[in-house]
Amino acid sequence: MTFLIQQTLLYAVPLMIVALAGVFAERSGIINLALEGIMIFGAFVGVLFVNLTQQAGTFDAAKAAGNWVALQGFMLLAMLVAALMGAVFSLLLSFASVNLKADQTIGGTALNLLAPALVLFLIRIIANQNILQMATGDSASWFMIKKSFFGYGRSDEMGFFGSTFIDKTYLATYICILLFVVLSILLYKTRFGLRLRSCGENPQAADSLGINVYKMRYAGTTISGALAGMGGFVYALTTANCASTGDVAGFGFLALAVMIFGNWKPLNIAGAALIFGLFKCIAASYASIDINGDGVFLLKEIGISPHFYRMLPYLITLIVLAFTSKKSRAPKAEGIPYDKGQR
Amino acid sequence: MKHKGSNLLEKDGTRAVLASLISILIGLVVGAVIILIVGLSDPELGLSGAWDGIRLVFGGLFSTGRSASGTLTFGFNPTNVGNMLFRATPLILTGLSVAVAFKTGLFNIGAPGQYLMGTAATLMLALGIPSKSVPAGLIWIIAFLGGILAGAIWGCIPGLVKAFLNINEVLACIMTNWIAANLVTWMFDGSKYRNLVENTKSGYIYKTSFNGVQTPKLGLDKIFPNSQVNGGILVAILIAVLVYVLMSKTTLGYELKACGANRHAARYAGINDKRNIVLSMAIAGALSGAAASLYYLAGNTEFFWSTYQSLPATGFNGIPVALLAASNPIAVIFTGCFMSMLDIVGLQMTNLTAYNEYITDVIIAVIVYLSAFSLVIKMALGKWGKRKAAAEKETAPVVPPDTGAADGKGGDEG
Numbered sequence: 001m002t003f004l005i006q007q008t009l010l011y012a013v014p015l016m017i018v019a020l021a022g023v024f025a026e027r028s029g030i031i032n033l034a035l036e037g038i039m040i041f042g043a044f045v046g047v048l049f050v051n052l053t054q055q056a057g058t059f060d061a062a063k064a065a066g067n068w069v070a071l072q073g074f075m076l077l078a079m080l081v082a083a084l085m086g087a088v089f090s091l092l093l094s095f096a097s098v099n100l101k102a103d104q105t106i107g108g109t110a111l112n113l114l115a116p117a118l119v120l121f122l123i124r125i126i127a128n129q130n131i132l133q134m135a136t137g138d139s140a141s142w143f144m145i146k147k148s149f150f151g152y153g154r155s156d157e158m159g160f161f162g163s164t165f166i167d168k169t170y171l172a173t174y175i176c177i178l179l180f181v182v183l184s185i186l187l188y189k190t191r192f193g194l195r196l197r198s199c200g201e202n203p204q205a206a207d208s209l210g211i212n213v214y215k216m217r218y219a220g221t222t223i224s225g226a227l228a229g230m231g232g233f234v235y236a237l238t239t240a241n242c243a244s245t246g247d248v249a250g251f252g253f254l255a256l257a258v259m260i261f262g263n264w265k266p267l268n269i270a271g272a273a274l275i276f277g278l279f280k281c282i283a284a285s286y287a288s289i290d291i292n293g294d295g296v297f298l299l300k301e302i303g304i305s306p307h308f309y310r311m312l313p314y315l316i317t318l319i320v321l322a323f324t325s326k327k328s329r330a331p332k333a334e335g336i337p338y339d340k341g342q343r
Numbered sequence: 344m345k346h347k348g349s350n351l352l353e354k355d356g357t358r359a360v361l362a363s364l365i366s367i368l369i370g371l372v373v374g375a376v377i378i379l380i381v382g383l384s385d386p387e388l389g390l391s392g393a394w395d396g397i398r399l400v401f402g403g404l405f406s407t408g409r410s411a412s413g414t415l416t417f418g419f420n421p422t423n424v425g426n427m428l429f430r431a432t433p434l435i436l437t438g439l440s441v442a443v444a445f446k447t448g449l450f451n452i453g454a455p456g457q458y459l460m461g462t463a464a465t466l467m468l469a470l471g472i473p474s475k476s477v478p479a480g481l482i483w484i485i486a487f488l489g490g491i492l493a494g495a496i497w498g499c500i501p502g503l504v505k506a507f508l509n510i511n512e513v514l515a516c517i518m519t520n521w522i523a524a525n526l527v528t529w530m531f532d533g534s535k536y537r538n539l540v541e542n543t544k545s546g547y548i549y550k551t552s553f554n555g556v557q558t559p560k561l562g563l564d565k566i567f568p569n570s571q572v573n574g575g576i577l578v579a580i581l582i583a584v585l586v587y588v589l590m591s592k593t594t595l596g597y598e599l600k601a602c603g604a605n606r607h608a609a610r611y612a613g614i615n616d617k618r619n620i621v622l623s624m625a626i627a628g629a630l631s632g633a634a635a636s637l638y639y640l641a642g643n644t645e646f647f648w649s650t651y652q653s654l655p656a657t658g659f660n661g662i663p664v665a666l667l668a669a670s671n672p673i674a675v676i677f678t679g680c681f682m683s684m685l686d687i688v689g690l691q692m693t694n695l696t697a698y699n700e701y702i703t704d705v706i707i708a709v710i711v712y713l714s715a716f717s718l719v720i721k722m723a724l725g726k727w728g729k730r731k732a733a734a735e736k737e738t739a740p741v742v743p744p745d746t747g748a749a750d751g752k753g754g755d756e757g
Contacts, residue, residue, distance in 0.1 A: 033513065092712070102716035105450055105513060109662060110712035117704030124699040125381060249652060253517045260514065307529035310651055314521040317514075318504070325510045 002164045007285055009173055012277025014039075014235040017176045018255035019262065019269045020183060021227035026264060027187065028220025029200040029213075031335045033108025034093050035228045036252025037115035040244075041089045042229025043236035044119040046082035047132050047244040050074075054135035063142065068149050072171050075143045075237070079172060079230050086229015087222045089115070094221040098214050101337035112252075120246040132244045139242035145169050172234045183223075184266035196220055200331035203338045213338045228252065239284075250314070254280075257317040263328055279313040355721075358728075359669040362720040366667065367681070370710035374400050374702055381698070388697055396698050400706070403688030409695060423691075425563070425570025427683045429641070432575040433458075435679035436634035437661025439586050440498075440627040442670040446590060447623035448603035453501050453516030454631045455658025456523035457494040461632030462646055462655075463527045464493035465639050469551040470536050479555045483640060486556065490636030491629045497523060498628015499621060506617035512624070520658075524651050531648035538645070548646040557642025571644075575637040580676055582633065587672040589626075599623050631658060656704075663707050666714040682707065 018035055025032035032038075053059065053074065062070035093111055096102040123132045134142070147158050147167040158167055187193040198206040199216040207213050235251060236244055258276055262269030286309045375397045382393025395415055399406060404423050407416045437454045444451035469486035501515035531537065531548060538547045551557055561574040590596040601609040602619045610616045634657065638644055664682050668674035685707060689700030713720070 096712065096715055100716040100719050102719065104715075106662075106666065106715035107712065109452065110708055110715055113659065113663075113711055114705065114708035117701050117708050121377075121699060121701035121705055122381075124701060125385070125697075247653070250517065250521050253514070257514055257518070260511070305529055305532075307525050307532065307651065311522050311525035311529075314518045314525075318510075318518045318522070321510050321514065321518075322504055322508050325508050 002160070004281065005164050006169065007281040008274065008277045009169075010238045010277075011280040011284070012273045013173045013176045014231045014238070014251065015255050015258055015276055015280075016180055016270055016273035017234070018228050018231035018252060019258040019273060020180055020266060021224040021231065022256055022259040023264055023266065023269065024183070024187070024196070024220045024227065025224035026259070026331050026334045027197045027200040028217045029203060029331065029333045029336070029338065030094065030097050030217055030221050030224075031104045031108065032090075032093065032221065032224050032228075033105055033256070034090065034111035034115075034252075035224075035255055036248060036250065037108075037112040038086050038089055038225050038228035039232030039235065039248045039252045040115040040119055040246060042082040042086040042232035043240075043248060044115075044123070044132065044244040044246070045085040045229070046078045046233030047134070047236055047242055048126075049078045049081045050242060051132065051135045053078075054137075063137075068145075071142055072145075075170075075172060076175070078237075079175070079233055082233035083226040083230035086232065087226040089229065090221050090225020093225070094218050097221075097337065098217050101339070104335055104337075116246040119244065123244065123246065130245060134242050139237050143170060143172075143237065143242070145171060170234075170238050172237055176231070176234060179227075180266070180270065183227075187266070192219075197331075199338075200333055203333050207338075207340065217338070231255075254313060254317065257321065260328055260330075261317070261320055261324060263324075264331060276313060276317070279316055283309045283312055358721045358724045359671075359717075361724055362717045363667045363669065363678070363714070365720055366710050366713035366717060369713055370706045371400055373709045374706040377705060378698060378702060385697075392697060396692065396696050396702075399691050399696065400688060400702070403691040404684050406691045406695065415695065421567045422569045423687050425567025425572035427680060427687050428563075428567070428576045429571040429573065430683035430686050431680045432579045433634035433638040433657045434660055434664055434682050435576075435579040435583060435676055436630050436637065437658055438664030438668065438675040438679050438682075439583055439661075439672055440630035440634070441661040441665035442668065442672060442675055443586060443590070443599075443630065444623055444627040445665055445670040446603050447599045447620065448606065449502075449505070449512050449620065449623060449627075451498070451501075451516060451624065451627045451631075452513055452659075452662065453498065453519050453624075454627070454661045455654035456516070456520035457497045457628040457631035458635045458655050458658040459520075459523045459527045459650065460497040461490035461494040461635035462639055463530055464632070465490035465636040466536060466548050466551065466646060467530075469556045469640060470549055470554050472554075474555040482554070482556050483558070486551070486640060487633070487636045490632045492632070494632015494635070495625045495629035498624045498626075498631065502621040502624025505624070506620040520654055524654055528649055528651040537648065544645065546647055546649050548648050550642055550645055551640055552642035556640065558637065558640050571641065573641055575641060578637060579679075582630070583672050583676050586630070590672060595622075631661070634661075660707065663711045663714070666711060666717070669717075 018039060021038075022032055022035055059070060059074050062074075089111070093104075093107055096107040097104045120130065123130065126132060145166060145168070147156065147162070148154075150166070152158060157163070187196065195206065195211050196216050196219065198211065199213050199220070203213045206216070232248060235248055236242060254276060258269055258272045262272040286306065378396040378400065379393045382388040382390065382396060385392075398415060402417055404427060405417045405420060406423070407418045407420050410416045437458060440454050440457070441451050465486045468489040469482060472482045472485065474482060497519060500519050501512045504510040504515050505512040536548050538544055538549045540549075558573040558575050560572070561577065563572045563574065563576070564570070590600065598609070598614045598619050599622070601612065601614055602616050602623070606616050609619075638657070639646060660682055664675055664678045667678040667681070685703040689703035692698045692702060693700045
C-alpha cells in the first residue's frame with residue numbers, strides 16, 4: 001500500500017501541476033497545447049543545471065558531509081531554473097498568439113515539435129548520446145528524503161504515515177502540492193485571479209473596465225510556462241532518475257486531458273490527477289504492486305499483457321472524456337485572438 | 344506593364360506561396376544561426392565546422408561527400424535525389440491526410456497513430472499471406488488496401504467522438520496515437536512476424552521482400568542508381584491528384600469544405616455536418632495508412648516493432664507539409680519533397696559533420712511556428728503590394744484609376 005501511494009503521488013503531482021499550468025493559460029484565453037513541449041524543455045534545462053553544477057563541484061562538500069539541507073536547496077534551485085526557462089520558452093507561444101494573433105493550436109504544435117528537436121540536438125552535442133544524465137550519482141542518493149535524516153536507524157519503524165509520506169519521498173512533490181494550493185487561491189480569491197479569468201470569458205468586457213487583456217494573457221501563459229517547465233523537471237527528477245531524453249511520454253497531453261476532465265477547476269483537477277496518476281503507476285509498475293501486503297502480486301498473477309496496462313491511461317482518458325464532455329464548460333473566449341475593434 | 348507585376352501580390356495564391364517561401368527561408372536561417380552559435384562555442388567545431396554545417400543546410404541535397412583533402416564537395420547526386428523521392432512518398436500522403444482534415448476545419452494530429460495502424464495491417468497481410476499460393480502482385484494490392492482500411496478505421500474514431508460527443512479532435516487524436524503505439528507493440532510482441540533470422544537486427548519485423556512482396560521499381564532505379572526510389576512515388580502523386588479532384592471538383596469535396604468554413608451554416612444549408620466530419624477523418628486516416636503501406640511495401644524498409652514509447656515522425660511531419668502547402672493537394676507534392684530533402688540534409692549532417700540530424704527537426708519546427716501566423720505575413724504582403732500599386736498609380740497616370748481596384752477584388756476571391 002505504501003508503495004502504491006508513493007508511486008501514485010510521483011505520477012499524480014507532475015500531472016496536477018502541469019494541468020494547473022494549462023488552467024492558467026486557458027483561463028486567460030490562450031490554448032496552451034505546448035505543455036508537452038515546455039515540459040520537455042524544462043526537464044532538459046533542469047537536468048542540464050544539475051549536471052553542470054555537479055561538474056563544477058559546487059555541492060560536492062555538502063554531499064560528502066551528508067548535509068541534506070544543502071542538497072534540497074540545490075534541488076529547489078534546479079526547479080527554479082527549470083521554471084524560469086519554461087516561462088521564457090512559453091513567451092514564443094504568447095508572442096505568436098497575443099501579438100501576432102496566430103492560430104494557437106498550430107503555434108502550440110510548433111513548440112511541441114521544437115522542444116524535442118532542440119533538446120535532442122543539444123543533448124547529442126553535449127553528451128554524445130541521446131540521453132543527458134546527472135554527472136555523478138543518481139537522483140535517489142542526491143535528492144531523496146530518507147528516514148536517516150530524522151535520526152531513524154536503518155531498521156527503525158516510522159509508522160504508516162512516516163514511511164508513506166516522509167521516507168523515500170521527494171521534497172519537490174510537496175513543493176508542487178503547496179504551489180498548487182497557493183496558485184489556486186490566487187486564481188479564485190484575488191483581484192489578479194478574477195481579472196485573469198475575465199479575460200478568458202469576455203475579454204471585451206474586461207477591456208472596457210480598464211483591464212489590459214494583452215498583459216493578462218501574457219501573465220497567464222507565462223505562469224503556465226513556468227509551472228509546466230517546473231513540472232517537466234519534477235517528472236524527470238522523480239520518475240526518470242533525473243535524466244532528459246527529449247521525451248516525457250505524452251505527459252503534457254495527459255495533463256491537458258486531466259484539465260478538461262477536471263472542468264478547468266483546481267479541486268476537480270487534483271482528483272482527476274490522482275486517478276490518472278494511479279493508472280500511470282499501474283502501467284509503470286504493475287508487476288510489483290502488492291495491494292494488501294500478503295506477498296501476492298495480484299495484477300501480475302492475472303496474466304494480462306503489460307501492453308494493456310500501458311495503454312490503459314490513454315484509453316481511460318478517451319472513455320472518460322466521452323462521458324464528461326457534454327457537461328464540460330471551457331472558458332468562453334479561449335483560442336480566440338483578442339481584437340480590440342471586435343464586438 | 345510593371346503594373347501587372349505588383350498586382351500579382353494581391354492574388355491570394357501568390358501571397359500564400361510567398362508566405363511559405365519566407366517561412367522556409369527564415370527556418371533555414373534560424374537553423375544556420377544555431378549551427379553557427381554551437382560551432383563557435385565548441386572549440387572542436389570552430390568556424391570552419393560551422394561553415395561546413397551551414398553549407399550542408401542549404402545544399403545538402405547536392406552534397407557528394409568529402410574530397411580526399413577533407414573539404415566538402417558538391418554536385419548533382421542522383422542517389423540523394425532518388426532517396427529524397429523515396430522519403431517524400433509517405434510524407435506527401437501524411438501531408439495530404441492533414442490537409443484534407445484542415446479543409447474540413449479539423450486538426451489531424453492523429454496521423455502518427457493512423458500511420459502505425461496502417462503499418463501493422465500492411466506488414467501482417469504482406470507477410471502473412473503465403474506467396475507460394477498467391478501471386479506477389481495480388482498480395483501487394485491486398486496489403487496496400489489493408490493498410491488504407493486500417494488507417495481509415497483508426498481515423499474514424501476521433502471523427503466519431505468529435506461529431507457525436509463533441510470531444511476536441513486534437514485531444515482524441517493524441518490519445519488514439521498512444522493507444523495505437525501500444526496496440527501495435529502488443530500485436531507484434533511474440534508474433535511470427537519478428538525478424539529472428541538476421542540476429543544482428545533485434546526488435547525488427549521482417550522486410551516484406553522476405554515474402555517476395557515489394558513495390559516495382561518501374562525503371563526509376565536506372566535514373567537514380569543506388570537509391571531506394573520505387574514506383575511508390577508515382578502512386579503518391581496519383582493519389583494527390585485524386586484528392587485534388589475530390590476536394591475541388593466533386594459534391595462531397597464541396598460539402599467537406601463547407602463544413603470546414605462554417606459547420607453551423609453548412610448544417611443550415613442541409614449538409615449533414617456530422618457525417619462529413621467522420622468522413623473527412625476517415626479519408627485523412629486512409630491517406631496516412633496509405634503512407635505507411637507504400638513505405639513498408641518498398642521491400643527494403645524495416646519496422647521497429649517495440650514502438651510504445653515513441654510515435655513515428657513521418658506522421659507529425661505531415662503537419663508542416665500541409666501547412667506549407669496551404670492545404671492545397673497539388674502543392675503538397677512539392678512541400679513533401681522539400682521536407683524529405685531536409686531529411687537528406689539531416690543525414691548528410693550526421694555523416695559528414697559533428698552535428699546531428701535533429702537540426703533539421705528544429706528547422707521544421709521553426710517553419711511550423713511561422714506558418715501559425717502565415718496569415719499575418721500574407722496580410723503584410725498584401726498591404727505592401729497595395730502600397731506599391733498605389734505608388735505606381737501616382738507615377739503612371741495613364742492607367743485608368745479603377746483597374747487596380749477591380750483587379751484587387753478579383754484577386755481576393757481567387
